[in-house]
Structures are given as structure tokens and as C-alpha cells.
Amino acid sequence: MDAYTDRLSEYLDGEDLDSSDRAEIEDHLEGCPACRAVLAELRDVTARAGTLHDGTPEGDLWPGIAARIDSARTIPFTARAARRISFTIPQLVAASLALMLLSGAVVWVSRIGGTRVDIESIAAAPGRDRRAIADVAMADFADAQYDEAVADLEEALAAGRDTLDPQTVRVLEDNLGAIDRAIEQSRQALGADPANLFLNTHLAAARQRKLALLRSATALATKG
């Protein structure tokens, strides 16, 4: 190889190559079969680049995209309170406890050997161990029951919002909205990849955060 070899791509493409440089390289090529061979091979490489086929991903990426698009739209907290209901503190506390029990009842069954593994154990495991437990399946998620309990709590909070300071209500609404978006994103992504350990961990954590927030709201309403 010689110094001209490094200029062969530039010669091939012709971008910003002035006429004197082009002439110099062409003069060299006339007397250098090695460089002519390299030039031919570079042409082959560029030709192959133009014949590559486009392919689609193995899975459907749309659900994840749709979830992220949809999460950009905010759902006003007050829109959920379609009707006023009377509530008592015991009812609010009872619903919060039910939600806590439901969230704590989320367990994961390993496909290998049927070992039941608590999600908190997975979340606390070192990185490499979490990857080793990757092949788990979701069981007993109780989505409908969880959602019903959450809806009851939200309606109760909406009905009792007058007992709370307006600034507190705004903070609650903002935080619940952020958690709801995270939960919905995880749900949508899990629709395409239900056994994804990271997503399931993320969803469980978001639900725990929602539980903690609703507990705080309950405590505040009780004080009020």
C-alpha cells in the first residue's frame, strides 16, 4: 500500500476533489495495478451498500409508541369524579388497606420449577441474579380488582377534597397524574412483552408509589 491508497475513497466519491488532485491520482492509477485493484474492491463495497434490504422488527413496537404518545396527554383528576358519593373515614381507610393487600399479593411464578418468587426479592437481587431470573411469568395480577379499588379511593378523595387545602389537592393531583402515566406506560409495554422483568418491576413499583400516596391522602383527610 502507498500514500495514494488512502485517497482512493476520496477519488471514488469525487466530493470536493479539485481537478489537479484528480489528475494526480489518475496518473498514479495508470502505473499502479495494486491501487487499481483496491479501487475496484472499494467500488464493490459501495455497490453492496446500495443493495441492502430493509427489515422489520420481530415484535410490534407500536404499543410502546402509542403508550408514550398517549402519556403526553394529561387526564384531569377531577374528570374522574363523575359523581359525588358520601364517604366515611372507615370506608376510605378500608379501601386503602384493600389496595395495599392487592399490591402486596402480586407474585411471580417462575416458569422453571414453578418456584414462587416475591417481586421485592427480584428487585433487591444483584443485577446478574435478576437477569438469571429473567424467565418468569406474571401471575395473579388482579388488574380488575386493583383498578376497582383505586377508582373507589379516587372517587372518595374527589368527594372529600373540600376538607383538604387547595395546594395539597394540586400536589396530590400532579403526583397521581405522574404515577398514572408511568403505570399506563408499563401496562402498554407489557402488552407486547408480558414477561419482561424490568417492566413488571417498574409497574409494581409505580403501584406501590400510588399506594403510598393514597395512604398519605387518607391520613391528611383523617386529620382534616
Next chain:
Amino acid sequence: MASAAAGDVRAFERLYRTHLARVHSLVRRMAGGRDTDELTQDVFVRVWQKLGTFRGDSAFGTWLHRLAANVVIEKFRSEALRRRRLSGDDTVFDRLAAPRQSGDVSMDFEAALEKLPDGAREIFVLHDVEGYKHREIATMLEISAGTSKAQLHRARMMLRRHLNARCGV
């Protein structure tokens, strides 16, 4: 496209499905097969966000692919990372065993492309696959046109060695 820009998600989904293969392949080649699905999703979310800024100065596909390339570039952008990505081992094809020939030349070439050092691969994809000029690449990657040319030549020479090895040369 106008419907999608107006917020029609169904219309946007149709756009997505029309351009998915092209975008996914561009992302896969530029990123060397890493995080392809996640990056593809990032691209289309960015498209959704930026759709209102499309002025029609170019074909929509051209605009979309430029945006996709920028998403990948941003993903891997950092000064220290870029220095490593523009260096790398030129002898990778010499050291590896001759690639198992699948019989599909295109597939072998794609596999060889993924083995290139990050920076050289990125520039090869932008120039030889996507058709950008060195001045455009220099702007996108915040490098000089001279660096873009040198890295392209480096990528081509490495791929040339791969093709020679495949033919037993």
C-alpha cells in the same frame, strides 16, 4: 400526514407502519444492532412531537430519516465516547475467523457492518447507505469533513478485507 400532524393517532400509526422497515434498518445499522427497538420507538415518538414542524421543503421520508439519524447520534453523543468511537481496532476482521458464509451475501455484509468500530460504521451508513454528503455528515456529527472522509475510507477498507476473506483472498 396532515391528519397525523393534527393529532390523529390512527393516521400516525399508518405513517409509522409505512416507514417502519426503513427507519428500523437505519437505526440498526447506525447503532450496530444495539437497542434497535428502543431507539426506533424513540424516533417515532420524536416524529410525533415534531410533526408540526415539517414544512414540506423535502420529501417526508427524507425528513423522517434525517430525524432518525439525529436520534441515534444524540443517543451516543459524548466527547469522550466520540473519541473512542473514532478510534477502535482496524484489525478486527483480521483477528476474527473468516465469517461463516450464510449463502446470503447481503446478510453477511450486514453482519460485517455491525462489527465495524462505532464511528466508522456510523459514517459509512450515513454516506454509502443513506446517501449523505461529507459536509452534511460533518454537521450532523460535529466533526470535520476531513474526519468524515477518513473514517469512511477506514470503514470501506475494513469491509473490503471482510469481502476478501469471504472469497478466500
